[in-house]
Amino acid sequence: MKVKLLATLRNITDCNELELEVENIQEVVEKLIELYGEEMKTELLESDQLDETITILVNGRNMLYLNGLKTKLKRNDIVTIFPQVAGG
Amino acid sequence: MNGWMGQILRINLTEETVNVEELDQTLAKDYIGARGLGTKIFCDEVEPTVDPLAHENKLIFATGPLTGTAAVSGSRYNVVTKSPLTGTIAASNSGGYFPSELKYAGYDVVIFEGKASRPVYIVIDDDQVKIESAEELWGETILETDNQLRAKYGDNFRIAAIGPAGENLVKFACIMNDRERAAGRSGVGAVMGSKNLKAVIVRGTQGVRVANKGKFKDVLRNCLGKIKESGVTNEGLPALGTAVLVNIISEHGNLPTRNFQKGNFEGAEQVSGEALADELLVKNKACAGCPIGCGRVSLVPDGEYKGFGEGPEYETLWAFGPDCGIDNLEAITKDNFICNELGLDTITMGTTIACAMEMYEEGIITKDELGLELEFGNAQAMVEAVKLTGTREGIGDLLAEGSYRLAEKYDCPEYSMSSKKQEYPAYDPRGSQGMGLEYATSNRGGCHVRGYLTSPEILGIPEAIDPLTIEGKAEWVKIFQDLTGVVDASGICLFTTFALGGGDIHELLEAVTGVGYTEEEMMKVGERIWNLERLFNYEAGVGPDEDKLAKRLVEEPLPEGPAEGKVVGLETMLEEYYQLRGWTPEGDVKEEKIAELGI
Numbered sequence: 001m002k003v004k005l006l007a008t009l010r011n012i013t014d015c016n017e018l019e020l021e022v023e024n025i026q027e028v029v030e031k032l033i034e035l036y037g038e039e040m041k042t043e044l045l046e047s048d049q050l051d052e053t054i055t056i057l058v059n060g061r062n063m064l065y066l067n068g069l070k071t072k073l074k075r076n077d078i079v080t081i082f083p084q085v086a087g088g
Numbered sequence: 089m090n091g092w093m094g095q096i097l098r099i100n101l102t103e104e105t106v107n108v109e110e111l112d113q114t115l116a117k118d119y120i121g122a123r124g125l126g127t128k129i130f131c132d133e134v135e136p137t138v139d140p141l142a143h144e145n146k147l148i149f150a151t152g153p154l155t156g157t158a159a160v161s162g163s164r165y166n167v168v169t170k171s172p173l174t175g176t177i178a179a180s181n182s183g184g185y186f187p188s189e190l191k192y193a194g195y196d197v198v199i200f201e202g203k204a205s206r207p208v209y210i211v212i213d214d215d216q217v218k219i220e221s222a223e224e225l226w227g228e229t230i231l232e233t234d235n236q237l238r239a240k241y242g243d244n245f246r247i248a249a250i251g252p253a254g255e256n257l258v259k260f261a262c263i264m265n266d267r268e269r270a271a272g273r274s275g276v277g278a279v280m281g282s283k284n285l286k287a288v289i290v291r292g293t294q295g296v297r298v299a300n301k302g303k304f305k306d307v308l309r310n311c312l313g314k315i316k317e318s319g320v321t322n323e324g325l326p327a328l329g330t331a332v333l334v335n336i337i338s339e340h341g342n343l344p345t346r347n348f349q350k351g352n353f354e355g356a357e358q359v360s361g362e363a364l365a366d367e368l369l370v371k372n373k374a375c376a377g378c379p380i381g382c383g384r385v386s387l388v389p390d391g392e393y394k395g396f397g398e399g400p401e402y403e404t405l406w407a408f409g410p411d412c413g414i415d416n417l418e419a420i421t422k423d424n425f426i427c428n429e430l431g432l433d434t435i436t437m438g439t440t441i442a443c444a445m446e447m448y449e450e451g452i453i454t455k456d457e458l459g460l461e462l463e464f465g466n467a468q469a470m471v472e473a474v475k476l477t478g479t480r481e482g483i484g485d486l487l488a489e490g491s492y493r494l495a496e497k498y499d500c501p502e503y504s505m506s507s508k509k510q511e512y513p514a515y516d517p518r519g520s521q522g523m524g525l526e527y528a529t530s531n532r533g534g535c536h537v538r539g540y541l542t543s544p545e546i547l548g549i550p551e552a553i554d555p556l557t558i559e560g561k562a563e564w565v566k567i568f569q570d571l572t573g574v575v576d577a578s579g580i581c582l583f584t585t586f587a588l589g590g591g592d593i594h595e596l597l598e599a600v601t602g603v604g605y606t607e608e609e610m611m612k613v614g615e616r617i618w619n620l621e622r623l624f625n626y627e628a629g630v631g632p633d634e635d636k637l638a639k640r641l642v643e644e645p646l647p648e649g650p651a652e653g654k655v656v657g658l659e660t661m662l663e664e665y666y667q668l669r670g671w672t673p674e675g676d677v678k679e680e681k682i683a684e685l686g687i
């Protein structure tokens with residue numbers, strides 16, 4: 001599935017999106033930390049839990065209204081991740 | 089008085105007289121300032137049925153008690169008048185440096201009444217106030233006006249002015265201050281133009297008195313700490329500005345595309361905050377006393393869209409971008425610069441063009457009538473349309489009336505994406521239901537900064553709520569609308585609420601004014617402002633029947649994305665909302681409510 005990274009997360013990855021093959025959201029988070037190390041870990045986790053300020057969408061729907069970190073992913077799904085931002 | 093300067097400046101343009109009046113302390117306490125105090129004074133003095141462009145309409149510049157203080161982002165003022173676009177009350181908010189300078193000159197409020205017999209500008213230099221001829225400035229752009237006034241008076245004066253759009257009574261002309269900050273919406277610039285008032289320049293030497301300096305320091309430290317801790321105000325807004333939202337809202341399927349025909353734009357990435365930061369951004373810019381600095385300064389170095397200036401903000405990127413089917417960042421930025429020079433509200437400008445584009449593609453309006461190939465995606469035609477609007481040339485004369493009047497003229501008002509004749513901003517409420525209720529009930533028509541439900545529904549601030557459901561949304565909308573009233577009235581920037589809560593704002597107000605508000609009383613002020621605005625609208629002929637949305641939003645389901653199949657569940661939310669507001673089931677403000685709020 002495609003994983004899109006938005007806003008300041010791109011400073012860590014230097015790319016806008018990547019392809020991963022994983023089963024669920026939890027594994028996306030783990031894979032990103034594996035790929036990008038400490039900096040990604042600090043951004044995504046708070047006391048080893050997903051930081052509450054990180055939003056993860058599956059096909060545009062916030063995972064909070066799906067099955068959270070356990071949300072299963074299919075091959076054509078699009079996962080979007082971004083830190084807390086705002087505008088107006 | 090502490091926080092308030094205690095004076096109102098009244099300038100009668102017909103008589104060319106200037107008077108200074110004392111600010112009524114009870115009124116100040118009950119309405120705080122800016123949007124609140126300005127609205128109260130306006131409603132007391134102006135008949136709701138007045139023609140917005142007649143000399144009987146008044147134009148009020150009002151600051152808040154926190155304006156000009158060290159309170160985080162205490163940089164704001166509100167322009168209050170009756171809007172020529174909506175026929176409702178208009179309160180347009182702007183930051184920069186001009187508002188604080190008004191306070192330093194000694195005034196909380198400036199009232200302009202009547203109509204000058206020739207173009208004039210006003211010089212406010214502390215207690216010296218002069219009315220000068222603006223014959224030579226009339227017709228000049230905002231930047232040229234600013235340059236000429238600076239050349240004459242020096243850089244110590246702060247300037248608010250209208251451009252050709254305001255002079256030509258474009259119904260969505262804005263008042264620009266400090267060159268590129270806008271009191272943008274609802275056509276306040278047209279009212280200024282109707283009074284033959286080209287500019288107001290101000291210099292002041294007085295300070296704002298703070299009631300409890302020790303407490304103020306502590307509260308400030310606490311507030312600054314929160315702003316530094318928040319990823320939004322410390323990182324996101326400074327790094328990417330409001331434009332950070334383009335990709336995020338598009339991913340949510342809420343980014344209105346091609347006049348709200350769908351909710352995600354295939355070219356979002358090209359016009360995103362990330363692309364702007366990579367390609368055109370020169371630096372950030374902050375309003376007075378603001379640690380956030382969300383403003384952008386951009387440069388298009390060469391080519392047909394060459395230019396330099398402030399912007400674009402998220403709303404502007406969207407209005408000239410996805411809403412018009414355009415993914416050319418340079419063309420969008422150019423449109424922003426042109427709007428800044430002519431003094432046009434970018435939201436209504438972009439969405440009016442989007443409306444014309446759909447009408448053109450549907451064969452309702454022809455190329456001959458438009459004089460332009462105004463199809464979705466045609467960046468050159470869009471830029472041309474903006475220029476024509478500012479001067480009301482050709483099709484610009486019709487575009488200058490806004491999308492509602494344009495579509496109504498061709499018997500298809502349903503093509504106008506507006507409520508109360510003011511166009512919606514950059515969030516499709518079919519995928520953000522609470523925002524739909526906010527648009528429908530906003531006292532100045534389609535608007536996101538009366539109760540920004542995107543914050544909890546999409547951004548998870550202060551907590552995440554499901555954007556696709558309607559349950560509980562009425563209460564969120566009411567609380568957000570009332571709190572926004574307080575923030576607007578106090579003179580600080582709404583963006584601070586991404587890090588600060590009602591409690592912090594209460595503490596700031598208390599430390600500065602020392603009037604002894606409880607937090608509950610402070611929220612009551614917000615409710616009082618909301619009800620007063622509604623009562624004015626009612627008397628002006630814009631009643632509860634107008635608490636509605638464009639047909640598309642309640643009848644045409646979104647065709648794709650996470651909100652696929654959704655329309656706005658307005659009726660149910662509205663019923664609950666009226667009840668929570670303590671109004672009748674028909675949406676009328678009850679006598680008991682008026683008495684309870686002491687309006």
Ligand code: SF4
Pocket residue numbers: 161163183184373374375376378379380381382383581582583584
């Ligand atoms: S947050 Fe942005 S708009 Fe608000 S006061 Fe600061 S710089 Fe100005």
